[in-house]
Amino acid sequence: MKIVPFKAVRPARDKVALVTTRSYDEYTPAELASQLDYNPFSFLHVLNPAYLNQQKLSEAVRFKAVHTRYTEFKDDEVLRQEATPVFYLYEIQSKSRVFTGIIAGTAIEDYKQNRIKKHEDTLPYRVEYFKDYLHQTGFNTEPVLVTYPQHKGLEEWIIARKQRRPLYLFSSLNRDKHTLWRIRDEQEIAWIQEQFSGMESLYIADGHHRSASSELLFDQYGQDGNASLGYFMSFLICESNLKIYEYNRVVSGLNGLSARQFVEALEVDFEVTNRHLELWKPEQKFEFGMYLEDEFYSLKLRDTAFKSVLEALDAQILYDKILHPLLGITDLRNDGRIDYIPGSRPITTIKETVDEGHCTVGFMLYPASIDEIKQLADNDLIMPPKSTYIEPKLRSGLVVYEL
Template sequence: MRLARAFAGLRPAPGRAAEVIAPPYDVVSTEEARALAAGRPWSFLHISRPEIDLPPGTDPHDDAVYRRGAENLARMMREGVLVRDPAPRLYVYRMAAEGHEQTGVVAAVSVAAYEAGRVRRHEHTRPDKEADRARQIDVLDAQTGPVLLAHRGSGALQALVAEVAAAPPEVDVVAPHDGVRHQIWPVADPARVAALEAALDALDALYIADGHHRSAAAARVAAERRRRHGDDPEAPWARFLGVIFPAAQMRILDYNRVVRDLAGHTPEGFLEALRRRMRVEPAERPVAPERPATFGMYLDGRWYRLALDPSRLPEDPVRRLDVSLLSEHVLEPLLGIRDPRRDARIDFVGGVRGLAELERRVDAGEMAVAFSMHPTPMEALMAVADRGEVMPPKSTWFEPKLADGLVSHLLGPAP
């Protein structure tokens, strides 16, 4: 099977994209989703976060939630708000925000390639989150959350994409939740589709940037359907919904850390312990680290600049990551945080919220100390994935975010 294929996408009817477009299901809470969907009966949040249509306090993992999502999907198709393309397409997709622009291809990506390691991962998944997404896919009989993917670059692929995007887009919408502009060019011409598929298939590998749980869930659903129906590499469930961008166009923001207490240290004692491990300098303003192995710290109403001796940096690509260095030199030995994935004393703040959010949480007494991080380079992510290793949790925050609802992948006949 080819690495990525055309498929008959489910999309908003002409002129309806602004009514449908929604943030990814996993970046908003139930309360935020309910507020964003208020007065918007066709928001895709009614499909991706259907608990908003059930009584407050409903468990998002209750059977009724998944059923309501399927009912809402069927209703939006019956009412003609969402329409399935009559034949397979690829979709050139551009996101633009704050002077940044990236253009890629929406395609159905091979689950077999994912299982064989040609679609490469860099994170562990949590079984509970994976099970939730698998159940959602199975009950809806659709993949509604696209996986964000990267490739190392292909002149042939980018030339084809640029050729398509030279025409006016069919969809041009600004998301009301974050101001990101989304443009889509469906590609229906069989010769152009074949050329794009061949260029995608010539890529050595794809790298999951965001969507490890969605891709793992798609693979789980595919395995179960293979068991029930036999192996069919052409079945829709043998592929998952992905949006594929050149790595050079993708933007990773900092993913910062806040810690609830100082593990028994006073602020002065904590600073003294830090100085034995790295260079610590007071800063006059918030610190956004400009290079690897440096960190900002907000403690007791003041900012500091932290830096490790470059000669102490390991060669291993995982241990060399800034998130690993902070854990090895500060979080674990000084604050007793050995498992950031499970320790309730640590929380993570995406760089899109700004350094002011770190100050706010510390000043409010909610947290004792905050660390600002240098963004993980895309090349570092791919190097880790190439080695079959995993990065520490919350290592990357990609912006802009893909929108939900603009292209979905049905696994069976229309409901």
Template sequence: MSLIRPFAALRPAPGRAGEIIAPPYDVLDRDEAHALAAGKPWSFLHVSKPEIDLPPETDPHSPEVYAKAAENLRRMINAGVLRRDPAPFYYVYRLVMENHVQLGVAVVASVAAYDTNRIRRHELTRPDKEDDRLRHIEALNAQTGPVLLAYPKAPEIDAIVAEAAVGEPDADAISETGVRHSLWVIRDPATLTRLTEQFEQLPALYIADGHHRSAAAARVAAARAKADPQSIHEASHGYFLAVAFPHHQMRILDYNRLVRDLNGLSEAEFLHCVSERFQIEASPVPARPRKPGEFGLYLHGRWYRLTLQSAFFPDHPVERLDVSLLQRHLLTPVLGITDPRRDSRIDFVGGIRGLQELERRVDCGAMALALVLHPTPMDDLMAVADSGEVMPPKSTWFEPKLADGLVSHVLD
């Protein structure tokens, strides 16, 4: 099996992409999705968040929700809003967010490579979230949410993709957040072959975002292969939908923490405990970390810059991450938060919301303090994946995000 291969995408008819594209299914709750899709009958949220078309009390994991997703997808296909390409192609996918540009390629990636760790992950998955994506794939007989992949240094691939992104795109739309999503179809057989061969030379691909989608696709492939053990090598279910970008173009934002209380400490006691492992410096402006090992703290209307003492830096690829350092040297020993996955005293805010959102939630009394992290470097993510380990929860926030609805992978 090749690492990637072309596929016949289900995608918007010419001129319809702006009516269709939607944020990823997992960045909106039901109410947000319902409001965003209001008055937009062709929004892909009707497929990715179909509970918006059912009574508010509907369990989002009930069978009727997945049935509604399939019904809505059929409606879009029957209306000609979505069309499937007549042959397998690759698709250049460009993201533009303000001054940031990413140029990658939409592909289907090998489940076998995922199973053998050539497509590498860095996060644990939750069975309930895997189950949800599995039921969605089975109901639609399609994968509609692309997995975000990174590939290591490969100038030949970069050049092929750049050469294909010329002229007017086949699809072009600006999302509600101002991100421009553009798509060019690579139809030339020689270029398709070159791209497949160049990817085949890579040692690995890295999942940046979409661990539950890729895990669910692997489970679908395994289940279908039981009936036909050879099918996984050639059938469409042996591959999952993805968009691969060069790792040096990808943008990770900070993923910050809010804590509800000081664990019974006064402000002075809390700062004293922190000072045992961090240098504390008052900051007249919001303290955005300038380098790894530095953190911002917002407490009682004041900003501080925290710098971890050098004696506490390990060499281990996971333990040296800022999220690990903060957990080991502040959240656990000072604030008593030992399990950030389950502790209700801690919350997480993606850096896209800005430091003002942290100030707002502390100033209104909902939270006692905010902690700002330096973004996880892409090289650190890849090092963790290469070591076969996993990162702590809420370590990365990728931005801009891929849109749902621009390309989907139909399982034949």
């Protein structure tokens, strides 16, 4: 497995807390307006360059404007480029967890040869869109989240490396603490590369569209002599350090069934227990929670014998046993009756969504394990859409990979 250091672009040290942002899509309109109105250093100004004049730009014009704004941030030294290629060690500390990984370039060739493995499908239009974005803006600031197996040597190195003075130490507005160490010693870089060279496989946890877009960009322009196109920026994290949440489902309507008829139909495949007002959620695999007409239910699958890891995946079981045959949902991506709520949000979110009449029934799942994800990837199988919500979620504008 080949990983490489790169001449990253990053914020000036005194501005890093002001520059970095959550992913653009995570902001509510009010939050976005607040950041853009009152923080001139926010990387959101790069990502949304038309904010000040409220223009609706064509795709090509917008991408060019993003590139121009990015260049202005560099000219004003809000962003600065490393003098030599480097790795970074990056730690995110929240109230409940600490995530630590290495920011590096991972090889498109390893991705093509399926040594960097996938478990999610991609949408061609999104891959094409982000490929054009990368090509015209000339940079990427969203690392692909990639996992590696337990490695004692890297674990010991990380513990020791954290004892040194960091390049950055700052807190974000959600009270997470961020620490970044720069790795520029050639011998240390070579040692890290050697550890990864002995690994047979890496696994994409999050960022399937970003990696697929990087591959497409390489296929179209990789022969132009730009070596950076042969790699995409990744956050390499030990698989045991991930936090994998489920994606819960809420559905509008019961496909013509009454609530009583629906519960009776569920009893064919599940042991159904009325939990009344108990905020119940699954405690193990093959269990499902349901909220319907002001009451919670537990659903325990009766037959747990399956022929493949995909059939045994809880998200697939929910589709095969309930969503498709009982509720008539065939397209999990595009059917307007179904919506998804990440398991990182409290179970009361599902209750409120149903109680307020936005949906009729909510389903809670038990999260998939890293072993299930790896088995699916090893067998070239694809999870149903919105099967996992994986942390850490990385900040934009902290480290930029130029193309």
